Ligand SMILES: [Fe+2]
């Protein structure tokens with residue numbers, strides 16, 4: 001009968017639907033069961049990775065911080081010889097800059113010459129006021145070297161004063177600049193090869209660091225121009241140097257104001 005057949009077919013269909021639903025639910029549950037540990041594993045691995053990255057970043061930051069503080073510390077505690085060597089390197093860099101300028105670059109030549117004169121005047125004053133007198137009095141076997149260095153400083157100051165009076169780019173200007181650069185290179189070679197090693201051997205790190213502190217103060221108050229007629233040894237150079245420095249720095253300030261105006 002059609003009704004019974006329809007009912008049976010409907011029941012069959014209901015059973016198929018239930019079975020399908022059970023199977024789907026099983027698959028889903030099974031799938032979910034397998035997926036959960038994988039998700040946990042991925043999450044744990046990501047967490048571990050992130051922790052590793054955080055540790056690495058923190059360690060890198062700490063390392064950078066300690067390197068920066070070391071640099072700050074070493075700059076603050078640089079010793080007298082390190083400071084003088086740094087000045088030497090800076091002056092040599094100015095010489096290189098000067099030599100690279102073409103024949104027609106007279107304005108740049110004049111500006112670079114003024115920088116060279118200033119750096120060398122300050123450096124010479126610091127050596128004469130602080131380094132040489134201390135070394136000569138306390139380090140055995142340096143008297144001859146210091147006296148010779150003072151003679152060379154005197155000659156240098158005369159040439160620095162002379163070049164400032166000459167016409168930039170003129171033959172005499174160029175010749176005087178060449179003499180200054182050659183003489184300073186030779187003087188620096190002698191200081192670094194003969195005088196500095198004796199001082200480093202005789203003085204403790206602490207003594208040289210203390211001397212550097214005095215030198216920094218002297219540098220801030222040193223004359224910025226050559227004064228060949230002024231005394232080059234204490235106490236005259238300290239007294240006259242202080243007075244000259246005031247005048248030089250006032251003139252530098254006026255020149256700077258005119259230049260920037
Ligand atoms: Fe010197």
Ligand SMILES: [Fe+2]
Nearest residue numbers: 084127188191
């Ligand atoms: Fe020097």
